[in-house]
Amino acid sequence: MKVKVNQDNCIGCGACEAICSEVFALNDDGLSTVITDNFENVDKDTIKEATEGCPTSAIEIEE
Numbered sequence: 210m211k212v213k214v215n216q217d218n219c220i221g222c223g224a225c226e227a228i229c230s231e232v233f234a235l236n237d238d239g240l241s242t243v244i245t246d247n248f249e250n251v252d253k254d255t256i257k258e259a260t261e262g263c264p265t266s267a268i269e270i271e272e
């Protein structure tokens with residue numbers, strides 16, 4: 210699985226971090242960053258929920 214944030218589209222609302230803080234965190238610029246590349250122990254539905262909840266569709270996931 211791959212998870213990517215397109216920071217050009219991110220508005221730093223923090224929703225993804227609120228939903229799935231194991232994977233997303235806002236960086237010093239206030240933009241979302243993927244903080245892990247190990248998704249083994251992360252609930253995939255939570256990642257999907259964060260992706261679908263992003264108001265600007267900035268998150269992409271590849272199964």
Ligand code: SF4
Pocket residue numbers: 214218219220221222223224225226233240241262263264265266267268
């Ligand atoms: S939910 Fe989308 S717009 Fe909001 S911080 Fe996350 S990636 Fe950025």
